[in-house]
Amino acid sequence: MSVGPTPSELRIKLMLPEHLESVVLMMREEGWTPTRGDLENVLSYEPEGCYVAEVNGDIVGSVTTTLYTHFGWIGMMMVRKDLRRRHIGSTLLEAALKFFKEKGVPTARLEADPPGVPLYESFGFVKECDSQRWFGKPFKIRNVPGTGRATKVDLDAVLALDKQAFGDDRSRVLRRLFDYSDFAFKVRREPSLGIIMGRKTAAGTMLGPFIAANADVAKRLLRWAVGFIEEGEAYVGIPETSGNARLLLSTQRFRMRTVLTRMYLGDPPRSGNPQFEYGIAASATG
Ligand SMILES: CC(C)(COP(=O)(O)OP(=O)(O)OC[C@H]1O[C@@H](n2cnc3c(N)ncnc32)[C@H](O)[C@@H]1OP(=O)(O)O)[C@@H](O)C(=O)NCCC(=O)NCCS
Structure with missing residues (x-):
């Protein structure tokens, strides 16, 4: 070069x-x-x-x-x-x-692919954590109890949890992605407990945003979502701090394949609660 x-x-x-x-x-x-x-x-x-x-x-x-x-x-x-x-x-x-x-x-954040890291470092960006990409082959499971399609009303019900998970209000991003996604699922009786969206990309079906109040909800949402994928792989992006997500993905036959670097410049970022974060919305927006 x-x-x-x-x-x-x-x-x-x-x-x-x-x-x-x-x-x-x-x-x-x-x-x-x-x-x-x-x-x-x-x-x-x-x-x-x-x-x-x-x-x-x-x-x-x-x-x-x-x-x-x-x-x-x-x-x-x-x-x-x-x-x-x-x-x-x-x-x-x-x-x-x-x-x-x-x-x-006061703070700029991003997820850097390896070639971007020297550029961001030259501006003073520092590493926040790794952000992993996990891939898995969908397996057909239907009838996960208590799970169903989410509506816009369900999305509104989960926004408070999302704010805790992400550390900020990203409702306008979620509303747009909801319309753009191929599917979105919720916990049937308590939609405030979690949501998973999925959209087809050239790399497979991206599962995210994916948030859940606890590991049981997350497992049900993930199993229901992978059951709906017709072909190709599914993938999820998670910050390494999300230990619950790593545990869930590894027990559901997902494997980590690539790692990006989450970085920030300015005031230390107000992080969310990684316990609730099971999948980012997109690398470009967090
Ligand atoms: C990352 C990318 C956007 C950098 O664009 P660029 O126009 O080449 O970067 P710049 O010329 O402005 O580089 C600024 C500084 O960043 C650092 N830098 C950038 N590319 C570098 C490289 N390949 N190796 C080492 N340092 C590098 C250097 O300090 C450089 O200053 P210098 O040339 O005076 O030494 C470009 O490499 C790219 O498009 N990569 C592929 C896509 C990608 O991975 N994007 C990042 C997504 S997060």
């Missing part, structure tokens, strides 16, 4: 719907698998805080932000392969951090 000067034609622009196709293509070339819908979701949260890098009219980089009450989350950071080490990533990250500063957000 060559290290070179920042291209003089570099422009950092607000990310617009018309850029998304180019961003998806750039990411596919890297082996990432987001859909246009994934990008539309993130863009809808902070249309004033998502950016693309443009050189000579080509989209060559991207970054997104999502604001919560106590912290902001950075995602979808990428620079086209042939233009790396020219400070395009830094310029995009500066734009995201400036947006947080303007909004008065």
